Amino acid sequence: MSLSLEGKTCLVTGGSRGIGKAIALKLADFGADVAITYARSADAAEEVKAEIEKKGCKAKAIQADAVSFERAEEVLAEIVDDWGKIDVIVNNAGITKDNLILRMSEEQWDDVITTNLKSVFNYSKAAAKPMMRNRGGSIINISSVVGISGNAGQSNYSASKAGIIGFTKSYAKELASRNIRANVVAPGYILTDMTDELNEKVLEGIKAETPLGRAGEADEVADAVVFLSSDMSSYITGEVLRVDGGMAM
């Protein structure tokens, strides 16, 4: 078994920025053809596509709102039509709309749950049939340590990320007999645009709670995703792999 992803076809949702971008590029480093979806950042998505192509791999940048069930079917159909199959789906698209429960609006709750959790259902479901035809596949859903331990001010985000864990374990059980694996990667505090919004005091607090004593890089999350995409993890399914510097242990 090797970490090589040569000949594998991957899709990363929300792949134009942050952790999704790092994942898309690293999958290509290991030889995979990579499609990314993006909601609005067309220019950034095209740049990622160009970078993947520069590495000698096939690439696609597809505009798709992760919330749309129909669009997920269309995206998978496009990839399978053009590239013949889908081996790996990385459900990464996600948003935050933080607020204390006492102040949280219904809209803030619904937006985060729908974008972060329903999107995972949309793409995992759309991938199931092509993966069954292909006699295997790997689904990697990006959760968060706050889905394991909760976080004040992030009840909606935490709930969506915990939901992803339950969904993934169910999916792993339903499709294991067809050699389709499903695993969760749960990042801790990772430096991205999303965490740039946090203030200094919060950041210091996070660092103090992290045994490894530093923030993580998006690249370090991508390493875990490569492992779960590759045949090196062929006997691993339904697992939650924390990439959090020890934060949630």
Added chain:
Amino acid sequence: MSQDVESKVKAIIVDKLGVDESEVTADANFTNDLGADSLDTVELIMEFEKEFDLSIPDEDAENIATVGDAVTYLSGKLS
């Protein structure tokens, strides 16, 4: 036409479920009689879609439980 559909449907079932052709009677239920699990039945529907080049919506697929159901449904769709 219906004869043709029936023999194709039976061939797919024999191949997919690894059962003997003699077991594949019109009233044989995929799950109860032919040993299909829930994913096998989904795969059967996928094979029918491929063989007959049509798409079977989930709400229709749920009503296809026996060999006869499949033949009747597909014959109706193709006529």
